[in-house]
Amino acid sequence: MVNLKTVGTKIFVVIGCVVKYGCIAHCTLEFVGDFVVCVGPSMEPTIESQNIILTEHITPRLRKIKKGDIVIAKSPNNPRLLICKRVMGLPGDRVKWGLLNSDVVPRGYVWLQGDNNSNSTDSRDYGPVPQGLIRGRAICKVWPPRDMRLFTSSVNEPSGR
Template sequence: MNKILFNLMDSTMYLIRYGCLVHCTFEYVVDFVVCSGPSMEPAIHTDDILLTEHISPLKREINKGDIVIAKCPTDPNRQICKRVVGLPGDKIRTGFASFLVVPLGHVWLEGDNKNNSMDSRSHGPVPQGLIRSRAVCKVWPFRDISFFRKNE
């Protein structure tokens, strides 16, 4: 009986350690994100799966051209996938003859499919603290596996 109890406790501890390792990896290092909606077409389509990393946003090392996953500024329960178009201090054209300077601590995010994207053109600059991760590569569908380059 003691041996069974010992094996059960040993297995439980193994599962707890493994579970903590997996949780920390996906929360703080890398993650997989399933995209939805047409806002990033043609680069990213609905149901594409991206490998993302969490280190760049934490170190504030996001650059123009990066594709990022962020909490939606208007609905924090949703995530958005957009491209960084402007960094703090950048002058962004917001209309035919109007410009805006991206404030400190914010970025300007836009979808590649400008005619079908709710982005900074709708809700303004996005606080950098809402950026959760940076897309590294597309891993699904297999025929489209590719790494993302800046200014793609």
């Protein structure tokens, strides 16, 4: 005969473990880092569509983003979408774009551009982006394995492979 008290205790323990490890996973993905699938051509050739990158969330929270970093941010045009762009200007920087255009990045904002200048919707279209929209900083490309590499903060990078 099955002891209902023993079965109930085991179910309670299993549910407790699922909740505990679910909370740990959630906090890790929300506050430490996660994996992002990049879609679209705006960061080519550095990051191609369907590449998977590892991001960390600590640097943006500490406001330690540097010029040249690749970041994941909420789109200023559609907050439900995430964008992957390179930081080209920090607060106070004068950013030139196009032949005659330039802007000064205001305090609390950054200037984001894709590495593929001819096929990227970025700060040239929607202006400086609030730093609060930055979700993470790209650390490395992890997929596909043949293209695995660390990212550096070189502003002159769009590098190939």
